[in-house]
Amino acid sequence: MNKDQKAGRIKKAKGSVKEVAGRITGDKKLEREGEAENAVGKVQTAFGNAKARLSKALDK
Numbered sequence: 001m002n003k004d005q006k007a008g009r010i011k012k013a014k015g016s017v018k019e020v021a022g023r024i025t026g027d028k029k030l031e032r033e034g035e036a037e038n039a040v041g042k043v044q045t046a047f048g049n050a051k052a053r054l055s056k057a058l059d060k
Contacts, residue, residue, distance in 0.1 A: 002055075004048030011041030 015038030022031025 002048050004044055008041045008045030012038050
C-alpha cells in the first residue's frame with residue numbers, strides 16, 4: 001500500500017465520520033464537509049491504486 005492509498009483511505013474515513021455526525025446533529029455544513037472530504041479521499045485512493053498498478057506493470 002502506497003502513501004496515496006493510505007492517505008485516501010484516511011480521508012474517506014474522516015469524511016464519513018463528519019458526514020454522519022452532521023446528519024445526526026442536523027449540521028448541514030459539517031455534513032457537506034464530510035461529503036467533500038469523502039470524495040477527495042476516493043479520488044486520492046484511486047490515484048494510489050493506479051500508481052500501484054503502474055508500478056507493478058513496470059516491474060514486469
